Amino acid sequence: MRSSVMPSAEVAPAGAVPVGTVLAIRDLKTHFFTDAGVVKAVNGVTLQVREGETLAIVGESGSGKSVTGLTVMRLLARTSARVTGGSVTFRGREGEAVDLLALPEPDMQRLRGRDIAMIFQDPMSSLNPMFTVGEQIAEPIRIHKGHDRRTARKEALALLKEVGISDPERRIDAYPHQLSGGMRQRIMIAVALACEPRLLIADEPTTALDVTIQAQIIALLKRLQERHRMAMIFVTHDLKLVGEIADRVAVMYASQVVEEGPVEDVLARPRHPYTKALMDCIPRRDYGVAEGTGLKPIPGLLPNPLSPPDACRFHERCAFAEPRCAEIEPVLEAVDPSHDVRCLRWREIAL
């Protein structure tokens, strides 16, 4: 993971991370080295999330949203993925700043599960089919908190109740396959929360669930977050869900953040043509107003990940593109102190 371009731990001092910020990602570059060439899956992403805050990272397949989360957790295979630049600074419980990318693996292991936890779309991929759910919730409690089996089991039972598993005394001895998808997702949340992490990264945790169960899980995550003052990064493809769960949103397109700001601002007044285009693809409740479905698809395809343009990455699909958009690479500019956009034309276009 270490590389010559990367700043060492000393160059990411605590002062660089404002008080209250739990995680600061700076100019992160995660590249995959494939036989066909280098895929710059994350290319210069800067984000931060504060205590008690939820940051949504929204984007379509191939935008780099999941790779960003996996890089923070250092869960990518070293054989193909490499961080070639940037820093990820985590502020621990005592306020100490830790450069996650420079941390030796044993230290990272201690941090993972205790201070930073992650949940995924498919709970079966992170739950072990050979162990009961009680054993799997108790494991991080024993490892990170040093509790004995009996105490750990007691805490596991309390967690099962907290995440809304009915009949927890019986279910604690169930195996994952004996539970429904919604219940497995609750179990995964219980495992993730077992050590009261400061940061939870949730990667499409409700995508495979029915809307009624999704509503239950979202309500649960919000309740738990408020209670534990946890910071959360919520990775999703669903803009409508962003409005429900997040305080801030970062919109990713082709490995870059193209817009970032408070949810109400971004959804009510998007500044980047891609954000607006994404919103226009979503069915809205103004039935009878528009002729046809009223959906406006985004023409064209994502740029080839092996050779994205050295210009605006969205220009080929953008309704507002000018010749200069195909020549100049836009940088993130501040619309106001809390809202950034990566577009050469944001001042002149009305979306």
Place this chain on the structure above:
Amino acid sequence: MSEVAEMEREAASTARPLVEARGLTKHFGGGGGLLSSKSRPVRAVEGVDLSIAAGEVLGVVGESGSGKSTLGRLVLRLIEATEGTVSFDGTDLNGLSSGELRAFRRNMQMIFQDPFASLNSRMTIRDALLEPITLHRGVKGREAVELAEGLMQQVGLTAEQMKRYPRAFSGGQRQRVAIARALASAPRFIVADEPVSALDVSVQAEVVNLLQRLQRELGLSLMFISHDLSVVEIISDRVMVLYLGRVMEVAPTRQLYQNPAHPYTAALLQAVPGARSAEDRLILAGEIPSPANPPSGCVFRTRCPFAIAACAETVPELREVAPGQKKACIRDDLTL
């Protein structure tokens, strides 16, 4: 949608149905299989009546386990019903021999969620399209190729792309190919089972628009099965809500979304992100029960916030509560 178009579509839906099902029921298993000495049958679909007019889109919604996919297969007689009948343009499908049914299939096609699963990876798109054209239309040679080229253009692809294999296409393009293939036999009725659920939203919008344009241009009848209530709303004329294999409510789209009559419909609509603020949302507790062991009386009563003792007694009949709107709920005193 313009007023006139809407009136025309409403008139169409009152005409003689093209597809009609009565008492459709499907039980899986039970009756002592190898590992099921005491297992009960899974009641996937239970006594469903439906009708779809020529040129009408019927949306079918419900959670996983509601029986919506099974219902789609029953309507096409891709699986045999335990009980009940399906007729297509007056012909009883149960009365057809397997040979007759095969010939009859050109009228009715299906589109699936995963277009990769319905396309042979070793077949070029050209061959995948020529097969149903030859089989169902009896056309060969140059004429068949021209028909295939026409289908490609109809779904927004080029004749040039026919030389390629499915893997050379993106997810959205593959779904276009699957649609072209479904249209190859010139069907009058298509069952689309979650056709856009696996696609990114920008691509989903494209495929929904395409499906709607083709449906209108060709006057197709469409059964649009989806868990996504927002997509169902924009494409359907009427919507049917299923729960544990039973119809909870069926109504014209606007009526169902604006004035849901069944508590389950209301809960489903409110669960859609952004539909309600979190505070005044009706969040259903628990999960859909096992269809092998459905609750007595109203199957929804175990999750219904308005259930009363009487709900456990009798199975509520599906009855009309407003023009074209039917619900299976005994309570008429609810404000949803």
